[in-house]
Structures are given as structure tokens and as C-alpha cells.
Amino acid sequence: MAGKHMNLIYADFFPEKGIGKVLIILAILILIACMLFFYQTEVTDRVDTYVYELPFEKDKSFRIVQGYGGLFSHSNVAAIDFAMPVGTSVCAAREGIIYSYRDDSDDGGMFEDNKKSANYIIIKHDDGSFGCYWHLAKNGVLVKKGRVSNGQKIGLSGAPGLVIRPHLHFSVKRRLTYDKDSFVQTKFSTMDGVLILKNGHRYKRLQ
Numbered sequence: 001m002a003g004k005h006m007n008l009i010y011a012d013f014f015p016e017k018g019i020g021k022v023l024i025i026l027a028i029l030i031l032i033a034c035m036l037f038f039y040q041t042e043v044t045d046r047v048d049t050y051v052y053e054l055p056f057e058k059d060k061s062f063r064i065v066q067g068y069g070g071l072f073s074h075s076n077v078a079a080i081d082f083a084m085p086v087g088t089s090v091c092a093a094r095e096g097i098i099y100s101y102r103d104d105s106d107d108g109g110m111f112e113d114n115k116k117s118a119n120y121i122i123i124k125h126d127d128g129s130f131g132c133y134w135h136l137a138k139n140g141v142l143v144k145k146g147r148v149s150n151g152q153k154i155g156l157s158g159a160p161g162l163v164i165r166p167h168l169h170f171s172v173k174r175r176l177t178y179d180k181d182s183f184v185q186t187k188f189s190t191m192d193g194v195l196i197l198k199n200g201h202r203y204k205r206l207q
Contacts, residue, residue, distance in 0.1 A: 040069035040199075043078040048129070048172055048184040051194055052093040053151050054205040055133065055170050056082070061191075065167060067199030068185065073162055078183035079132075079171035080197055084157040086137055086166045092123060093170065093188075094131055095150045099124040103141035105160040118161025118169075121154055122176070129184065130176060134169035135161050151207075 056062060066074055066081040074081075084090075099122040107117040119136040121143075137158030148154055159166040175182045187194050191204040 040067065041071065041075045042180070043069045043076055044181045044183050044185065046174075046181065046184045047196070048186050050094060050125075050127075050186075052172075052186050052188050053091070053207075054188050054190060054203060055091055055093040055168060056084070056205060057089050057091060057153070058151070058205045058207055060088075061202050061204035062088075062168075063202040064197055064199050065165070067197065070199065072164070076180040077171070077178070078185050079169055080186075082168045082170065084166060084168050086156075086158050087140075088157040088168075089153050090121075090133055090136065090140075090155040090157055090168055092131070092148045092150060092152045092154050093186075094123070094125055095148060096123040096125040096131065097147050098122075098143060098145050099130060101141045101144055103136055103139055103155075106138040108135070108159040108161055108163045110162065110164050112162070115162040119158065123148060123154075125172075128174075130173045132169075132171045132173060134171075135159060135163055135167060 062082040062084055064080055065083045066072055068078045101121045103119045105117045105119050108114055118134050119140060121133045121141055123131040125131060133155060135158055137156045140156035140158055143154045157166060157168045172184050172186050173182050174184060185196055187196055189206050191206055197203060
């Protein structure tokens with residue numbers, strides 16, 4: 001009788017068969033999403049001495065949706081993803097010379113094969129480091145050669161490449177590889193002072 005009574009109580013709380021399994025699956029998915037958002041892998045401890053401008057127009061603000069060492073696509077990578085609608089103006093965070101670019105792709109998604117489809121601009125800085133701007137819109141490279149100044153509009157954001165949502169992926173490298181120590185951490189001038197940007201925070205360009 002006790003077992004039958006417990007079955008009746010279970011039926012009151014879970015009237016549809018298998019709903020308990022669904023709730024467990026949802027809890028697991030939420031846990032995975034939290035790990036992807038909050039957990040960070042180890043990145044380089046090298047910090048650039050240069051203070052960068054935020055890579056968008058003044059008086060604009062955008063949220064970081066993946067920071068240094070993020071599990072989705074930044075494992076051991078010191079790179080930052082700014083959530084940006086398609087077509088947002090991208091500006092040079094530091095002066096330099098256009099080193100290479102691509103803007104012929106309109107293919108994006110969350111699979112590894114999409115990684116090769118990203119549009120980008122790489123700017124070589126005067127100290128030999130490289131500023132990398134990824135996931136630009138198709139035909140979204142506005143400056144394709146020559147020197148660019150700090151804060152100059154250079155492109156339009158988009159979603160080609162390995163993406164879940166439109167964003168600008170920004171990093172600075174000492175050499176153009178994906179080794180952990182090819183990257184450097186970067187400080188930015190913001191309305192809240194000179195900072196190393198953190199995942200989940202929104203930042204506004206100072207000037």
C-alpha cells in the first residue's frame with residue numbers, strides 16, 4: 001500500500017510520463033551553459049603595456065560574451081568577444097598598417113568547419129604585434145591597405161565563421177599562431193578607467 005501511495009503522489013507532481021527525465025536533461029544543459037559562460041581556461045600571463053581603445057565608435061557600449069580562456073572557442077586563448085549586431089562599425093583599437101584581410105564569406109555557424117569561413121582584418125602595430133579583428137560582415141572590410149589611425153573606422157561586424165551569435169572577436173598577438181603565448185592580454189581605456197576586460201561586463205568607449 002505504501003508503494004502504491006507513493007506512486008499516486010508522484011503522479012500528482014509529474015502527471016506526464018518521463019517528465020522527470022526531461023527536468024534532469026534541462027538541468028544538465030543549464031549546468032553546461034553556465035560552465036561555458038563562467039569557466040576560464042589558463043591563458044598567457046603576458047600583458048601588453050599599450051593602452052588600447054575599445055574597437056567601436058565613441059559613446060557606444062557593448063557586452064563581453066566570451067572572455068579570456070572561454071570554453072566555447074577561447075580555450076587557452078587571450079581573446080575577447082564583443083556582442084555586436086551585424087553592420088556595427090568596427091574601429092581600430094591601435095594605429096598600424098593593414099597586414100591582411102578577408103571579406104568574401106557569408107558562411108557562419110557553431111561547428112568546427114565554420115572556423116575557416118571567418119572574415120577578418122589584421123593590423124600590424126609599430127612594435128611588430130598584430131591586432132586581429134574577426135567575424136566581419138561579407139564585404140565588411142572598409143580599409144584594405146595602408147596605414148590606419150587609432151579609432152578609425154575599418155570594418156563592419158557580422159557573423160561569418162565559428163559563431164553562435166553576431167560578435168566581434170578581438171585579440172592581440174606577438175606572432176600569428178594559436179599557441180597560448182603568441183597572445184598578449186590587453187588593457188583598454190574605458191569610461192570606468194584603464195581595464196583588462198572581463199566576461200559578462202559591458203564597456204563604453206571613452207573617446
